[in-house]
Amino acid sequence: MATFPPYPTHPAGPVDGALRHPRWWQRRWVRYGALITLLALSGLVILALVREQTGTEGFLVGICLAVLPVPLLIAAFRWLDRVEPGPWRNMLFAFAWGACAAALIAIVANSFATRWIATATADPSSADTLGATVIAPIVEESSKAAAVLLVFLFRRRDFTGIVDGVVIAGVTATGFAFTENILYLGTAFGTDQITGDRGIASVTAATFFVRVIMSPFAHPLFTVLTGIGFGIAALSAERQHVRRVLVPLGGLLLAMSMHAFWNGSSTFGPYGFFAVYGAFMVPAFGLLTWLAIWTRQRELRTVREELPVYVFAGWLGPAEPFVLGSMRARQMARDYAGHHLGKQAARAVGQYEAYATSLAFLRHRGRRGRAGADYVVRERELLAELWKRRQVARPAMEYAARMSAPPRPVYGPPVPYGTAAPYGTAAPYGTAAPYGYPAAPYPAYNPYRS
Incomplete structure (x- = not known):
């Protein structure tokens, strides 16, 4: 009779035999409560700031239009994560962090930096350009990367490879883009209310076409580079400390660079935006999409082999x-x-x-x-x-x-169940x-x- 390896016994307790009770700030409910409170407060503050800039009517219009691409993007990342699906709470945290905490950090930091540059240089136009092409990519990508870092550190069992990094980064960026689109679309609607523009020639329609139809993947595309860096770090051995630090930093720098290039496309001439979109953004999106799908197939192959x-x-x-x-x-x-x-x-x-x-x-x-x-x-x-x-x-x-x-080709009579089939014989x-x-x-x- 064949023998099978014994099932390992569970440890009886801590090595020293003593039960160690975590301190009150180390308890799970305390950490969860603090995190939920932080995100809720960030959400309330960011909603108040956006409503103040767009007005109540513009705020409601912005929400209705900005929410349209969100289900499609979330479904795409969830489909990518189906091989080893992570818990929903990680995706909820990532989206909430992007929509609330990261967006609040970006709005406050970008506004402060732009005003400081305008005061220091006495040139508001150059301050806006510098803020959009330099300050915004650094602040926004860093604030979004914080969510990926938190999941990587505190949900390590759920963060095992590149796909996990892509999913967490992409969902975080989707939440960030959602809040940012509310601000831009609501502001555009307010402008149309003042000028009296309506229909497809309005600022709202143009903003909706550029941000929701043409480039809903822009923010996820940038932040996914950071997620890939953390995914490679997750695949690295624990003793490879330098690699586990430098690769995520490299991914973050690439995300900032791509973001800056995209934001600066409007300064490349009247057709600079469309040139960068067609020659750079679309190929980059296609390449990263192929990489994500290839990684997913590789995971299935790993399952079959292991x-x-x-x-x-x-x-x-x-x-x-x-x-x-x-x-x-x-x-x-x-x-x-x-x-x-x-x-x-x-x-x-x-x-x-x-x-x-x-x-x-x-x-x-x-x-x-x-x-x-x-x-x-x-x-x-x-x-x-x-x-x-x-x-x-x-x-x-x-x-x-x-x-x-x-179906298997039959070259001879089948053999009984539980016996090895000789070469060239079909086995049931x-x-x-x-x-x-x-x-x-x-x-x-x-x-x-x-």
Whole structure:
């Protein structure tokens, strides 16, 4: 009989045997309460400032128009994050930080710096140009990067690679652009109210076309460079301190440079904006979109390559690496569970897929010597979560494998279940797993049994 590695036991407690209670400021509810209060106050202040500049009517018009691209951008980043979906609270924090805290910092700092330059140089026009091309990119990209840094430091388990950096940075920038668009669109509407312009020739229509139709991806595009830098740092080993610091700084500097180039396009002549948009922004957007999708496919390949070892050990079924490495098969498994067992079962299968993906990424980092000191503990936690959901997930995984696996050519009679198929012989489902590793029957093994 085949033997399987024993399930690691949970530690009995702290190493020194003493229970350590966190101080009051270290408790989770205190940190969450302080963060929510900070963001709420920032939101109230920024709403008051924007309403003061646009007026009540302009403020309402600005909100209605600025919100239009937000669902599309959030859906795009959520789609990108489907391989190993991060918790919603991280995305909510990122959006709230961008829309409230980062926007407040940018408005206050940009206004102060522009006024100081105008006073020092006695040239308001040059102060506005310098503020838009130099001060604004530095202040805005730094304030948005703070959200990525906070998630990287305090939600390290949820920040494991480039896709996570792209998603957090992109959602933060989406929130920032939302607030900024309210200000610009509301101000444009106020101008039209004064001049009496209406229709497509109005300032509001022109602002809406440039900021919402042509370039809704501008701010996310800049900040994603910072997110890529933090994503590379997350993939680096903990001992590579210099790389983990310099690469995010390099991404931030690139984001500032691209932002400055975009803001300065209006000074390049009457057609400078359109030239920069067509020759620079659109290709850069296409390149980063390709990079994000390629990274997503690479993550699926990592899942297929890393999980077979858990099939050999008996933790996963023989077809599960194939199912977990295909987004279409994953969806089929969730649909099967939801149709036959209900929404709660579909949710459990989705959680099973997420935990298995995290397990694959953890092992990938461990093989490359980039895992943290809690590698063994984290692996044990993920295996325990998978084992809790195995009864619901296994039938759904098997169904998805049967429906999505390509048909195999039959060169001879099939062999019995559980035996290896000789070369050139078609093996029935469950005998040979995809991608070349042999299948073993899932053991009747209870990890909680001593």
